[in-house]
Amino acid sequence: MSSLLITNADCVNEGRRFEADVLIRDGRIEAIGADLQARPADAVLDARGRLLIPGMIDDQVHFREPGLTHKADFASESRAAVAGGITSFMEMPNSQPPTLSLERLEAKHARAAEVARANYSFYLGASNDNLDAIRSVHVGQSCGVKVFMGASTGNMLVDDEATLDAIFRDSPLLIATHCEDTPTILANEAEYRARYGEDVPIDAHPSIRSEAACFTSSSLAIALARRHDARLHVLHLTTAKELAQFTPGPVAGKRITAEACVHHLYFDEHDYAEKGTLIKCNPAIKRSEDREALLKALAEDRIDVVATDHAPHTLEEKGQTYFKAPAGLPLVQDALPSLLEHVHNGWLTLEQAVAKTSHAVAECYALEERGYLREGYWADLVLIDLDAPYRVEREQVLAKCGWSPFEGRRLRSRISATLVNGERAFEHGRLNDQVRGQRLRFRRQR
Numbered sequence: 290m291s292s293l294l295i296t297n298a299d300c301v302n303e304g305r306r307f308e309a310d311v312l313i314r315d316g317r318i319e320a321i322g323a324d325l326q327a328r329p330a331d332a333v334l335d336a337r338g339r340l341l342i343p344g345m346i347d348d349q350v351h352f353r354e355p356g357l358t359h360k361a362d363f364a365s366e367s368r369a370a371v372a373g374g375i376t377s378f379m380e381m382p383n384s385q386p387p388t389l390s391l392e393r394l395e396a397k398h399a400r401a402a403e404v405a406r407a408n409y410s411f412y413l414g415a416s417n418d419n420l421d422a423i424r425s426v427h428v429g430q431s432c433g434v435k436v437f438m439g440a441s442t443g444n445m446l447v448d449d450e451a452t453l454d455a456i457f458r459d460s461p462l463l464i465a466t467h468c469e470d471t472p473t474i475l476a477n478e479a480e481y482r483a484r485y486g487e488d489v490p491i492d493a494h495p496s497i498r499s500e501a502a503c504f505t506s507s508s509l510a511i512a513l514a515r516r517h518d519a520r521l522h523v524l525h526l527t528t529a530k531e532l533a534q535f536t537p538g539p540v541a542g543k544r545i546t547a548e549a550c551v552h553h554l555y556f557d558e559h560d561y562a563e564k565g566t567l568i569k570c571n572p573a574i575k576r577s578e579d580r581e582a583l584l585k586a587l588a589e590d591r592i593d594v595v596a597t598d599h600a601p602h603t604l605e606e607k608g609q610t611y612f613k614a615p616a617g618l619p620l621v622q623d624a625l626p627s628l629l630e631h632v633h634n635g636w637l638t639l640e641q642a643v644a645k646t647s648h649a650v651a652e653c654y655a656l657e658e659r660g661y662l663r664e665g666y667w668a669d670l671v672l673i674d675l676d677a678p679y680r681v682e683r684e685q686v687l688a689k690c691g692w693s694p695f696e697g698r699r700l701r702s703r704i705s706a707t708l709v710n711g712e713r714a715f716e717h718g719r720l721n722d723q724v725r726g727q728r729l730r731f732r733r734q735r
């Protein structure tokens with residue numbers, strides 16, 4: 290492989306902002322220093338005026354392979370991801386067939402090794418009857434066990450109490466949960482159906498997928514985790530009410546951590562009028578008060594990680610009526626710029642935005658040698674123009690589904706370049722399709 294010297298970068302890393310040169314050799318960061326310009330390198334990239342941060346590690350994406358490749362596939366979505374500054378992804382098990390066995394996990398890894406432009410890992414899904422697979426998975430085979438404690442796309446609900454208890458007792462890996470109580474949702478759906486028939490208005494979604502549904506489920510997950518001292522990561526929080534259940538502070542030492550997703554931080558109930566079912570997702574986008582509470586919880590380290598929950602569906606699928614339109618939005622390409630809007634607006638510091646998208650994710654999952662600008666670590670890096678506004682246009686969308694919930698919105702920061710394992714995967718608006726990611730490695734079990 291080769292070497293690359295990045296000069297004059299405005300680095301943001303581990304709570305500090307400083308100017309430095311970064312020398313990359315054979316995919317790793319060899320040196321970070323004030324003046325490395327005398328060091329020989331095969332190529333030089335002048336980063337003056339641009340931020341240099343660790344690449345985003347997205348711990349929640351749905352890339353739809355196998356089985357749903359009319360919506361997305363590993364190649365298409367990982368291209369969109371690197372254009373968005375995401376250098377590693379962890380992919381969800383609700384493909385078809387779902388990832389419920391070690392064989393299917395390996396098959397996903399093998400496919401990603403051929404086509405993924407970013408580094409990758411895959412969750413083992415939980416069901417009411419795959420406890421043996423869960424018990425036998427070990428570190429290196431998967432980033433974690435995903436438990437749908439609420440039905441969503443793909444029908445992978447685990448609602449058998451004894452099975453849930455056994456998963457929390459026995460899972461050798463981190464447990465990542467989707468928390469929405471299905472009986473509460475079904476009761477709400479019945480009420481709205483009685484009132485509106487099939488024509489339920491989309492702005493009822495947060496009342497159907499309600500705060501109570503979220504709280505009932507996340508409090509159960511937390512109770513189970515405490516009972517068994519499990520390592521629990523609660524995905525995509527959406528309500529102010531749930532936040533008191535999580536402790537502020539650094540990830541190190543926490544057994545229970547939390548994630549927020551970019552769309553729940555960016556959109557709120559006012560956006561249903563313009564976006565309709567395009568922003569239907571589970572859990573639902575809720576009130577502006579909830580959105581602001583999530584942002585505050587991020588700033589006080591009560592929520593540890595920011596991810597996307599990139600969940601593409603075709604425009605045709607999304608254009609259906611409330612009950613028929615599938616939940617989920619494509620997000621990876623503009624996720625980081627959308628998060629940086631909260632930095633521009635004063636909700637988060639740059640250092641916090643970086644910590645939530647890289648350092649904290651690496652700590653949560655005990656990721657090896659990624660997530661920081663550190664000598665010896667893999668050079669997963671993003672260069673950002675902080676003040677280079679753009680309007681999101683459909684023509685620029687790289688996700689296979691061909692649309693974005695951010696269309697028409699102006700975002701103030703732009704991804705200028707993305708390096709995956711030291712290779713320029715995206716630069717000057719162009720993708721390098723030769724680049725392939727690596728399998729993510731983890732230091733410990735749960």
Ligand code: DOR
Binds near residue numbers: 351442572615617
């Ligand atoms: O909105 C969502 N879409 N939430 C999920 O839990 C699943 C996802 C999907 O796979 O479409």
